[in-house]
Amino acid sequence: MYVRSVLVIGYGNTLRGDDGFGVAAAEQLRETSQTDQVRVLTCQQLTPELASEMSKVDRVIMIDAARGNTPGLITVSKVEPESDLTTFTHELRPSTLLACSQGLYGTCPETFLVSVTGYSFDFSDELSDYMTGMVSQALIRVRELIGQEF
Amino acid sequence: MRTIEIKPVTRIEGHAKITIDLDEQGSVQDAHFHVTQFRGFEKFCEGRPFYEMPSLMARICGICTISHMLASAKACEGLMAVRVPETAINLRRIANLAQMIQSHALSFYYLAAPDLILGMDADPAQRNIYGLMKTNPQFVRDGVRLRQFGQEIIELLAGKRLHPLWIVPGGVTTPLSSEVRKKILSSIPEALTIIQRTLDWYKTVLDNYREEIRTFATFPSLFMGLVTPDGELEHYHGRLRVVDPTGTIVEDQIDPTLYSNYIGEEVLPYSYLKAPYYKSRGYPEGIYRVGPLARLNIIDRTGTPRAEEEWVEYRALRRQANLSNFHNHYARLIEILYSIERIEQLLNYPDIMSSHVRAHASPNNNEGIGVTEAPRGTLIHHYKIDDDGLLTWANLIVATGHNNLAMNRGVLQVAKHFVTGNHLQEGVLNRVEAVIRTFDPCLSCSTHAVGQMPLDIRLMDSQGRVVDRLKRD
Numbered sequence: 128m129y130v131r132s133v134l135v136i137g138y139g140n141t142l143r144g145d146d147g148f149g150v151a152a153a154e155q156l157r158e159t160s161q162t163d164q165v166r167v168l169t170c171q172q173l174t175p176e177l178a179s180e181m182s183k184v185d186r187v188i189m190i191d192a193a194r195g196n197t198p199g200l201i202t203v204s205k206v207e208p209e210s211d212l213t214t215f216t217h218e219l220r221p222s223t224l225l226a227c228s229q230g231l232y233g234t235c236p237e238t239f240l241v242s243v244t245g246y247s248f249d250f251s252d253e254l255s256d257y258m259t260g261m262v263s264q265a266l267i268r269v270r271e272l273i274g275q276e277f
Numbered sequence: 278m279r280t281i282e283i284k285p286v287t288r289i290e291g292h293a294k295i296t297i298d299l300d301e302q303g304s305v306q307d308a309h310f311h312v313t314q315f316r317g318f319e320k321f322c323e324g325r326p327f328y329e330m331p332s333l334m335a336r337i338c339g340i341c342t343i344s345h346m347l348a349s350a351k352a353c354e355g356l357m358a359v360r361v362p363e364t365a366i367n368l369r370r371i372a373n374l375a376q377m378i379q380s381h382a383l384s385f386y387y388l389a390a391p392d393l394i395l396g397m398d399a400d401p402a403q404r405n406i407y408g409l410m411k412t413n414p415q416f417v418r419d420g421v422r423l424r425q426f427g428q429e430i431i432e433l434l435a436g437k438r439l440h441p442l443w444i445v446p447g448g449v450t451t452p453l454s455s456e457v458r459k460k461i462l463s464s465i466p467e468a469l470t471i472i473q474r475t476l477d478w479y480k481t482v483l484d485n486y487r488e489e490i491r492t493f494a495t496f497p498s499l500f501m502g503l504v505t506p507d508g509e510l511e512h513y514h515g516r517l518r519v520v521d522p523t524g525t526i527v528e529d530q531i532d533p534t535l536y537s538n539y540i541g542e543e544v545l546p547y548s549y550l551k552a553p554y555y556k557s558r559g560y561p562e563g564i565y566r567v568g569p570l571a572r573l574n575i576i577d578r579t580g581t582p583r584a585e586e587e588w589v590e591y592r593a594l595r596r597q598a599n600l601s602n603f604h605n606h607y608a609r610l611i612e613i614l615y616s617i618e619r620i621e622q623l624l625n626y627p628d629i630m631s632s633h634v635r636a637h638a639s640p641n642n643n644e645g646i647g648v649t650e651a652p653r654g655t656l657i658h659h660y661k662i663d664d665d666g667l668l669t670w671a672n673l674i675v676a677t678g679h680n681n682l683a684m685n686r687g688v689l690q691v692a693k694h695f696v697t698g699n700h701l702q703e704g705v706l707n708r709v710e711a712v713i714r715t716f717d718p719c720l721s722c723s724t725h726a727v728g729q730m731p732l733d734i735r736l737m738d739s740q741g742r743v744v745d746r747l748k749r750d
Contacts, residue, residue, distance in 0.1 A: 171439055175387070175406065176425050179418075210407050223407075230410040231418050 132184040133273050134236075135167045136177065139192050145245030145258045149190040152243075152262045156269060165273055173219040175227055182232035188272050189221050189240045190265065192258075198246035199261050203268055206238040239272050241265055295709060297692045305696050308689035309545075310681070310713070319671045327353050327640065327662050328446050334658065335440050337675075340383065343376040343431065344651035346444040347513070348658040353446035355534070355645025356662055359638040364631040365448030367623050370513045371461075372434050372444070373649065374616035374623075377512065378468075379427030380652035381569070381609040381616075384717045385475075386420025389606050392714070393486070397707045416478075419471045423613065426468045430620070433457045448635035458624055465621050469583070472614045476587060479610060486603060492694055493712050494602030494687030497522035499555050499565035500574040501679070503650050506530070508577030510584075510615060512650040518575045519555060519565065524597040526575075527557075533648035536657055540674070545681075552681045553674055564686065567654025567679040568716070569608035574598040581622065584615035602687060602715040640666045651676050653717055677718040687712045 137153025139146045150169045157167040168180065173189075181187050193202070208229045209222035219227075221240050229235040243265050246255045254262075298307045318337055322330065334349040335342045347369055354361055391404045394413060402408075410417050434457065435441030435449075443450050499522075503515035517531035517539070531539060543552040543560045554563035565571075573592075579585045588611055594604070623629065640662060647658045654676030661670040677684075691712050695705040 176421050176428065179421050179425060226407075227410065230407070231414055231421065 131164065131186065133165045133186045133188065134180060134184040135165065135188045135190065135269065135273070136173075136180075137167070137169045137190040138172055140171055142250060142252055144247045144249050144251040144253070145198075145255055146192050146248050147252075148192040148243055148245055148254060148258055148262070148265075151254055151259075152190045152265050152269070155262055156266055160270065160273070173221065173224050175219065175224070177219075178224055178227035178231055181224065181228040181236055181238070182234045184236050186272070187225075187236050187238040188269055189238070190269060191221075191240065191242050192245040192248075193242045194248070195244040198244050198257060199264075200244040201261075201265055201268055202240075202242045202244075203272070204240050204242070206240050208235055241268055241272070295688055297688070297696060299696070303697065305689065305692045308685060308692045310684045310688055319673055322671050323668050325668050327356055327645075327660060327666050327668055330658075330660065330668070331444055331446065332440070332442055334673075337673075340380050341376065341651045341653070341656075342440050343372050343435075343444070344649055344656050345658075346441075347373055347649045348647040348651075348656045350444050350446050351647025351649065352645040352658040352660045353647070355647065356640045356642050356660065356666075357446060357638040357645075358641035359447050359636045361448050361636055362631070362633045364452065364628050365634040365636075366513070367626055367629055368434060368449050368453055368634065369444060371620050371623050372431055373512055374620050375427040375430035375434075377427070377616045377652050378613050379424045379431075381613050382420050382423040382427065384652075384714075385606055385609050386417065386423070388717070389711075389714055390416065390420070392707075392711050393482070393606070397489075397711060416475075419475060423468060423471055426464055426617075429464070430461055433460060445635065447637055450635065452632045452634045453624075453630050455630060458630060462621065462624055465617060468617045469614070472610065472617060473583075476610050476614065479607060480590075483607070489711070490601045490603045492690060492708075493715055494683060494690060495600050496686055496690065497600060498683055498686075499527070499558070499563070500571035500598055501555070501565050501567050502572040502575050502655055503533070503648070504529075504576055505580070509580035510572060510576050510578075510612075515650075517648075517655070520575045520598055522598050522600060524574065533657070534646040536646070536648065536659075536674075542674070542678075550681050551674075551678055553679050554682065561682055564682040565679065566602075566683045567676050568605060569612050569652075570599060570602060570605045571654065572650065573608045573611060579611075579615050581615050581618035583618055584611055587611045587614060602683070602712065605715045605717070653677060654679055677716070680716050680718065684713065684716050684718065687716070 135153055135156060137149035137151070139149040141147035141150050153167050153169045161167050166184070170177070189206070206221045206225055208226035210226045210230070221238065225235060225238050243258070243261055246257045296309050297305055300306045318334065322333055325333065330353055331346045331349040334345045337345050387406050391406060391409055394416070395404045395408055406417060431441065434453065435443035499519055501517060501519045503511040504518045505511045505515050517528070517533050517536070518526060519528040521527050528539065539556055540553050541556045541560060541563070543554060545552050552561070554560045555565050556563060573588060579588045591607055591611060643663070644661050649656050656676060657674040659672040660668055663669050688709060691705065691708045695708055
């Protein structure tokens with residue numbers, strides 16, 4: 128039986144409070160759910176090198192913090208490849224990264240973004256109490272996506 | 278006098294801008310590269326325990342993290358008067374060379390190549406790495422792979438790619454495992470193939486850039502960097518050497534801890550970036566350059582076989598020191614090749630997996646100096662502490678600082694070539710941007726934009742009226 132592979136990428140700045148939500152969630156997932164088929168990566172921001180990693184799997188799930196008026200709001204969206212020619216190497220968007228995977232390696236894995244609205248983005252190396260409690264909620268959605276049929 | 282102002286406004290506004298001063302006849306009189314960003318690491322580290330410095334200073338840069346950690350740790354080791362185990366030194370060397378590879382690959386493949394391959398005057402919407410993906414996908418894949426190669430080595434050695442806590446005063450926290458050693462060694466042939474492919478291609482197209490080689494910060498200056506006692510390429514320890522434009526050695530085997538006897542620092546009224554100069558020649562005549570171009574100008578040989586062959590061919594371009602900053606691109610490729618070869622050599626040292634990788638000591642000196650070669654050039658950390666080990670003073674001289682006077686000179690050269698009277702030629706935007714890129718200055722992200730660098734150039738008459746303007750968002 129062909130075994131599907133999944134890459135989970137949690138990203139954000141861990142020195143800006145809830146901006147590190149994606150990293151915190153991915154690190155927790157790594158402890159419990161990393162297998163030969165499910166690989167977990169964390170990084171501060173999306174860079175072109177990740178396109179190579181994405182091209183090797185069947186499904187990619189990105190976890191990121193978002194700004195907004197409803198802290199804790201979890202949004203799951205499907206990412207479509209889109210070449211955004213105005214972005215910088217230091218802050219690629221998921222859609223641009225997917226376009227890089229497609230353009231460079233000819234593969235476009237099914238990609239989802241799990242985005243969670245943060246509460247505080249002030250200088251801190253910890254999540255706010257509120258968002259700490261949201262990690263398990265977000266991971267429920269991530270695990271659903273990992274197990275979802277292709 | 279009239280002033281043309283160019284403001285690169287990128288991810289964080291106000292990092293740097295360029296002004297070009299015209300005289301009453303409309304001829305370019307002077308040019309200044311301003312760094313308007315104030316970061317203040319030298320001040321806010323005061324009062325902190327010295328052993329915090331490597332991890333604190335690493336935050337100066339997201340690209341040259343390892344270099345800052347190394348220079349800082351070496352300065353701390355000067356304070357401790359401790360002897361770092363040889364294996365720890367060699368593991369640090371590997372990490373530093375891995376960083377050299379990933380940084381140089383970023384500079385060449387992602388930032389410079391769109392100009393080189395698609396043309397300086399190509400549509401900025403296409404003149405970027407995404408444009409290159411369409412026209413030269415294998416080239417971009419090669420750049421991505423080399424970046425990964427460097428990043429993976431750092432992650433394998435140090436636990437993570439960015440701001441690892443592995444380099445500490447006295448050594449490193451963990452030794453090299455057999456599995457990691459094998460993994461790195463297994464990826465070396467692919468990395469060598471990639472860089473050789475790029476070098477072979479670059480040599481075939483070099484002749485296309487004769488105009489750029491002639492005009493991109495091409496002027497006489499001194500060159501400085503570290504060399505081994507035998508005059509070979511050195512990025513970790515070594516002694517400082519200074520050569521003049523003819524390639525003649527004017528200072529050699531300088532103990533880097535005596536840097537202040539040889540380097541003065543001028544504070545410029547228009548910039549937060551100080552302007553170091555070679556003291557014997559005074560300011561501003563003591564202009565010197567550091568970085569890949571300088572390193573390949575000062576050495577007698579590289580120290581690895583394949584890089585040596587390439588360096589001999591490169592040096593044949595000019596019998597004396599290579600004066601064109603454009604050749605930084607070529608020099609970076611040779612340094613990538615050298616770094617890959619050198620990492621392989623170091624991994625085959627008999628003691629490279631020794632578990633003795635850290636020495637411990639309390640402070641024994643009140644002053645310590647650490648010097649390394651970062652990707653962009655010589656990096657100096659200098660600390661003073663009180664009897665409780667708390668920092669009382671710090672001085673950092675980073676590569677972009679060493680190159681400050683040269684960057685001003687380079688922008689002036691382009692301005693003289695492209696600015697006439699009351700009219701700004703479109704080409705000045707791209708050329709100024711490209712000249713700055715040859716230095717690859719580390720001003721956070723201000724020149725690390727993919728493709729176009731947002732610029733605003735204003736031509737002002739002597740009454741302050743705008744007579745011409747070129748703007749690109």
